[in-house]
Amino acid sequence: xxxxxxxxxxxxxxxxxxxxxxxxxxxxxxxxxxxxxxxxxxxxxxxxxxxxxxxxxxxxxxxxxxxxxxxxxxxxxxxxxxxxxxxxxxxxxxxxxxxxxxxxxxxxxxxxxxxxxxxxxxxxxxxxxxxxxxxxxxxxxxxxxxxxxxxxxxxxxxxxxxxxxxxxxxxxxxxxxxxxxxxxxxxxxxxxxxxxxxxxxxxxxxxxxxxxxxxxxxxxxxxxxxxxxxxxxxxxxxxxxxxxxxxxxxxxxxxxxxxxxxxxxxxxxxxxxxxxxxxxxxxxxx
Amino acid sequence: xxxxxxxxxxxxxxxxxxxxxxxxxxxxxxxxxxxxxxxxxxxxxxxxxxxxxxxxxxxxxxxxxxxxxxxxxxxxxxxxxxxxxxxxxxxxxxxxxxxxxxxxxxxxxxxxxxxxxxxxxxxxxxxxxxxxxxxxxxxxxxxxxxxxxxxxxxxxxxxxxxxxxxxxxxxxxxxxxxxxxxxxxxxxxxxxxxxxxxxxxxxxxxxxxxxxxxxxxxxxxxxxxxxxxxxxxxxxxxxxxxxxxxxxxxxxxxxxxxxxxxxxxxxxxxxxxxxxxxxxxxxxxxxxxxxxxxxxxxxxxxxxxxxxxxxxxxxxxxxxxxxxxxxxxxxxxxxxxxxxxxxxxxxxxxxxxxxxxxxxxxxxxxxxxxxxxxxxxxxxxxxxxxxxxxxxxxxxxxxxxxxxxxxxxxxxxxxxxxxxxxxxxxxxxxxxxxxxxxxxxxxxxxxxxxxxxxxxxxxxxxxxxx
Numbered sequence: 154x155x156x157x158x159x160x161x162x163x164x165x166x167x168x169x170x171x172x173x174x175x176x177x178x179x180x181x182x183x184x185x186x187x188x189x190x191x192x193x194x195x196x197x198x199x200x201x202x203x204x205x206x207x208x209x210x211x212x213x214x215x216x217x218x219x220x221x222x223x224x225x226x227x228x229x230x231x232x233x234x235x236x237x238x239x240x241x242x243x244x245x246x247x248x249x250x251x252x253x254x255x256x257x258x259x260x261x262x263x264x265x266x267x268x269x270x271x272x273x274x275x276x277x278x279x280x281x282x283x284x285x286x287x288x289x290x291x292x293x294x295x296x297x298x299x300x301x302x303x304x305x306x307x308x309x310x311x312x313x314x315x316x317x318x319x320x321x322x323x324x325x326x327x328x329x330x331x332x333x334x335x336x337x338x339x340x341x342x343x344x345x346x347x348x349x350x351x352x353x354x355x356x357x358x359x360x361x362x363x364x365x366x367x368x369x370x371x372x373x374x375x376x377x378x379x380x381x382x383x384x385x386x387x388x389x390x391x392x393x394x395x396x397x398x399x400x401x402x403x404x405x406x407x408x409x410x411x412x413x414x415x416x417x418x419x420x421x422x423x424x425x426x427x428x429x430x431x432x433x434x435x436x437x438x439x
Numbered sequence: 440x441x442x443x444x445x446x447x448x449x450x451x452x453x454x455x456x457x458x459x460x461x462x463x464x465x466x467x468x469x470x471x472x473x474x475x476x477x478x479x480x481x482x483x484x485x486x487x488x489x490x491x492x493x494x495x496x497x498x499x500x501x502x503x504x505x506x507x508x509x510x511x512x513x514x515x516x517x518x519x520x521x522x523x524x525x526x527x528x529x530x531x532x533x534x535x536x537x538x539x540x541x542x543x544x545x546x547x548x549x550x551x552x553x554x555x556x557x558x559x560x561x562x563x564x565x566x567x568x569x570x571x572x573x574x575x576x577x578x579x580x581x582x583x584x585x586x587x588x589x590x591x592x593x594x595x596x597x598x599x600x601x602x603x604x605x606x607x608x609x610x611x612x613x614x615x616x617x618x619x620x621x622x623x624x625x626x627x628x629x630x631x632x633x634x635x636x637x638x639x640x641x642x643x644x645x646x647x648x649x650x651x652x653x654x655x656x657x658x659x660x661x662x663x664x665x666x667x668x669x670x671x672x673x674x675x676x677x678x679x680x681x682x683x684x685x686x687x688x689x690x691x692x693x694x695x696x697x698x699x700x701x702x703x704x705x706x707x708x709x710x711x712x713x714x715x716x717x718x719x720x721x722x723x724x725x726x727x728x729x730x731x732x733x734x735x736x737x738x739x740x741x742x743x744x745x746x747x748x749x750x751x752x753x754x755x756x757x758x759x760x761x762x763x764x765x766x767x768x769x770x771x772x773x774x775x776x777x778x779x780x781x782x783x784x785x786x787x788x789x790x791x792x793x794x795x796x797x798x799x800x801x802x803x804x805x806x807x808x809x810x811x812x813x814x815x816x817x818x819x820x821x822x823x824x825x826x827x828x829x830x831x832x833x834x835x836x837x838x839x840x841x842x843x844x845x846x847x848x849x850x851x852x853x854x855x856x857x858x859x860x861x862x863x864x865x866x867x868x869x870x871x872x873x874x875x876x877x878x879x880x881x882x883x884x885x886x887x888x889x890x891x892x893x894x895x896x897x898x899x900x901x902x903x904x905x
Contacts, residue, residue, distance in 0.1 A: 171542060172550035190582035194575065202570050276566040278542035279583055436544040437454060 175433050180425060185280050195287035200294060214298040218254070222247045222306065229367055238369050238400045241310040245394070247303050249366040252324060252393040255296040256332040256386060257357045262288030263336015264353045267344040271439050281432055282425075285336040289329060296325075307398070315399035323410075324393040330417035331385050338424035341431035344439045365390050370404045382408030385416040444635055444666040445517040445540065449549035451690075452510040452535050509535040511690040512549065519554075519634075522657075522667040524677035524698055526705050527687035533670045536687065537561055537637045540668070555634025555666070556584050560624055569613035573604060573623055576612055580627050594630050601652070602626035622649055629656045636660055639670040654680065674784045678702045703783070703829075718742075718751035718853055725766050730845040733772055734836050737764040737813060741853045744822075751853045755827055755874070759820040759853070764813060765836055765845070771808035776816040777835040781849060782828050782872050791818065792835070806839065826874040827857035 204211060222243050229235045230242025237245035263285035267274060270284055307314070343349040364386040365372075373381045381387055382404065392409040394400070509532045517523050525533050538544045540551055541559035560566075566583075567576045577598055581591035599605050602622040604615070612620060628636060638657070657680055661667050671677055677684055677698055684701035686694040686708065693708075694701050718741035722728030728735040740749040744758040753759045763776055777792035793802040793816060802816075831852035836845035857869070 169542075169553045170550060171539060171546065171553060173546050173548055175545070188582070190588070191579065194571075194579050194582060198568070198571055198575070270568075273566060273568050275543065276561060277580075277583055433545045436538075 173433065175429050176426075179429050179432075180282065181280070185282065185286075188279055188283055191279055192283050192287055192290070195283065196290040196294075199287060199291045211298070214295050215302050218247060218250060218299045218302050221250060225250075225367055235368050236372065238371070238394070240312065240394075240398055240400050244303075244307055244310050244312050244398065245369070246367060247306055248394040248397050249364075249390045251296065251299045251303050252328045252390055253361060253364065253366045253386065254299060255292055255325070256328045256335075256389070257361065258292035258295060259289045259329065259332025260335035260339065261353055261357060262292060263333060264339025264343055265350060266336070267340045267435070267439060268347070268350060271344075274439060275436055281435065282337070282428065285333060285340045285428075288336055289333050292332070293329070303397075312398050314397055317396045317399050319396075321393065321396040324389050324396060324413075327385070327389045327413040327417055328393070330421055331389065331413070334417060334420035334424040336424075337421070337428045341428045341435065344435050345431060360384070360386065378404060378408060382412045383416065385413040385420070388413040442519050443516050443552075444519045444521070444554050445668070446552040447513055447515050447540070447549075448551065450510055450513045450536075450539060450546050450551055451508060451548040452532075452539055452544070453506050453547040454509050454535075455506045508690045510539065510546070510687075513687070513690070513692055514549075515685060515692060515695055517666060517668065519666055520661070520664040521683060522661040522669065522681040524681035524684040524701075525668065525670045525687060526672070526674065526677060526684055526702070530689075531687040532690040533687055534561065534639055535690075537639050537668065537670060541637055553635065557635045557637060558584060558628045558631055558633035559637035559639075560628040561637070561639045567612045567620060567624065570611055572611055573599075573608040573615070576623070577608075577627055581631055584631050584633055586631060591631070594632070598623075598626045598630045601630065601656070603649075618649075625653055625656075629653075629660060633665070635666045635668070637668040640672065672785070674702045674705065678784070719749035720851060728766070729847055730765070730836065733767070733769045733838060733842075734774060734844045735766045735768070736834065736836065736845050736847070737766055739763055739834055739851050741851070752856055753853055754822075755825065755855050755857050756822050758822050759825075759855075761818045761820070761832070761851075762815060763817070763834055763836075764815045766813050767809040768811055769809075769838075770811050773806055773839040774809050774814075775805065775837050775839060776818075777837065778818055778832050779835070779849070780830055780832045782826075782830055786872055788825075788830065788872050794839075823876045824873055825855045826869055826871055827855050828872075829854045 204213070209216075225246045226243045230237065230246070235242070240248070266284035266288050267281065273279075274281065274284070339349055339353055343353070363384055370378075370381065370387055370391050387404065388409045391404045392413070395409070511532075513532075513536065525536065527533050535544075537559060538561060539546050540553060541557050541561070543559075543561070566580060568579060571579060574595075577595060578588065578591055581588075581594075599608060602619075602625070604619050604623050607615060607619065612623075615623070625638075628638065636657075654676060657667060657669065661680065667681070669677065669681060681698040683696065684694075684698040684705075685692055686701060686705050688708070694704050719738070720740075721738040722736060725735055725737070728737060730736050740762040741751060741753065742748075742760040742762055743750050743753045744760065761778065765776075767774060775793050777790065777794075779790050780788045782788055791797060793805050795801055795805055804814075804816075829852060831849040833847045833849050834845060834851065835843055835847075837843040
């Protein structure tokens with residue numbers, strides 16, 4: 154069962170053109186908007202299915218960041234004594250891990266989304282982009298829960314946010330862009346070559362160690378900072394941590410504010426361009 | 440296109456049939472192409488004209504013959520409210536056409552204009568998410584049609600009622616039986632009030648009662664002014680349901696017109712392949728003829744009492760002989776011959792064979808060991824048994840007890856012509872699959888209505904008194 158170009162607001166059927174042409178202009182924002190109810194069902198389904206057969210349910214979303222914080226605090230904070238920008242290591246870690254997880258879950262969920270939903274992809278029409286988009290919203294829900302844990306931890310260690318917290322949404326948007334871009338690109342590629350589904354977790358793992366999640370960016374020698382900053386997650390994580398705690402900010406401003414924006418926009422453009430092009434024979438190959 | 444619901448213009452769809460899909464898009468190619476792109480661009484700018492051909496893997500695709508055109512230059516219009524049947528042999532492109540028109544896959548060339556909301560129920564299965572419950576799936580499909588929750592809610596009970604799955608609406612669809620899934624899917628597609636409904640051979644599943652219900656619903660869809668595109672192998676349902684039919688063959692439209700005529704044409708097309716001309720098919724090479732190393736078919740002929748040579752048109756009032764000749768390669772094989780006969784709508788008419796007590800008179804060869812020689816078996820169909828229709832049949836040659844060595848398609852056929860002997864009073868289309876002459880008699884059994892209560896049977900013979 155599929156849709157059409159009917160605009161709900163007017164109620165009169167439009168003429169829909171089906172043709173092989175595909176480019177960035179095939180991304181029809183109005184159409185995406187019309188399918189919002191469908192997106193809503195997709196997101197809700199993912200959240201519901203995840204916690205359906207669990208005992209503690211939603212508590213898992215809180216438990217995971219806490220457990221990770223505990224492990225890394227013991228090994229890196231307590232035993233190895235990794236520097237943490239004058240913050241208690243648990244707060245330092247979690248303030249980096251929360252945006253990181255938002256990014257990585259968006260990217261991984263998005264990357265798997267087409268293949269995981271091939272049952273409906275091969276049988277129904279809807280803008281395919283909604284699948285990686287649903288991964289974004291699902292991880293956003295997780296992100297908000299993790300943020301609650303983070304605030305709790307900050308309160309526990311007596312870390313008080315400063316005015317810089319006003320910049321926080323900026324870095325959340327950056328992280329969303331970045332994760333969505335990787336998710337969109339990965340989704341199309343994974344539909345064509347399953348290798349990607351297997352490689353993506355590894356790539357994300359390596360990416361995490363190339364980003365200042367468990368260590369501060371200041372550990373990287375100054376002359377490499379700009380190259381290091383080509384990884385948009387460097388600026389995003391450092392920026393997120395700075396915005397939240399007022400501490401850190403050891404990377405240059407350009408790495409924190411400009412690089413993530415420029416790079417994630419480029420990534421998103423490339424990802425979308427690839428996605429719409431691949432959309433043409435995606436269903437025949439998935 | 441004020442009253443046109445679907446306009447298809449030169450639509451083509453190519454599929455790659457080589458290993459792993461299109462050769463020009465392997466991961467390695469993408470990477471090498473990406474890496475060498477600056478190089479190639481530089482070269483082009485340097486004015487190296489000789490190198491202007493595509494150097495990338497794209498060049499490989501054109502020359503490699505590893506693709507098929509599932510649709511090739513398909514053009515037609517469907518008016519609003521029209522019910523169009525699409526017929527064709529397997530692989531003719533019917534399902535691909537519906538998939539392209541419902542936007543699940545994209546065409547390779549050409550374009551289509553579709554006016555209005557489309558709901559499609561495709562051969563590939565139901566458009567349900569296996570993890571979601573039946574209820575959620577109904578809403579999911581509704582939202583895909585652009586309906587609001589309230590609209591779906593209004594039709595919900597009707598949908599569930601039609602599908603007959605009330606009890607299971609809160610179970611994930613993955614736990615449904617395939618019949619239940621199909622029933623719900625059909626019900627959703629039919630009830631969500633799209634302007635255009637596309638249905639692909641769904642009646643193959645589901646029990647007879649539900650099939651009947653579906654056909655009724657589809658008729659209703661048509662009557663309510665909605666447009667229906669219907670793919671089926673059930674020719675009878677096409678000619679009953681649709682105004683118009685289109686034959687697809689190897690991805691091309693080969694015929695388009697009133698359903699009745701097109702269905703007849705299709706029967707001619709499929710029941711009269713080139714090697715069955717004039718009621719005669721022969722395989723001269725005992726190596727490649729249909730069959731295996733035990734028995735192979737040599738020829739099949741339709742013969743008519745009183746005329747010389749085979750014919751694919753026979754007289755209704757004369758005996759028809761179907762002559763089958765074959766080679767036996769296995770000494771002592773206890774062979775049997777069998778025929779399946781069906782009419783033009785694919786309705787099975789009869790099966791008959793040489794096995795003991797099946798024929799009118801037992802075949803003396805039945806049960807005996809055949810030598811390694813050539814044999815001829817003739818089946819005689821009595822006059823005035825078949826109606827004036829086109830019939831097709833398949834030939835089965837087997838070895839007792841139950842080993843089939845030759846099992847053909849319904850590739851042989853003949854047309855029974857009405858010589859008019861039975862038609863002294865009635866000239867319309869003769870109802871029924873067969874037309875045997877039956878015994879009829881009427882007699883006077885008592886006084887008339889003025890003197891006694893009405894009782895008695897009136898013979899209604901629709902003018903078919905011989």
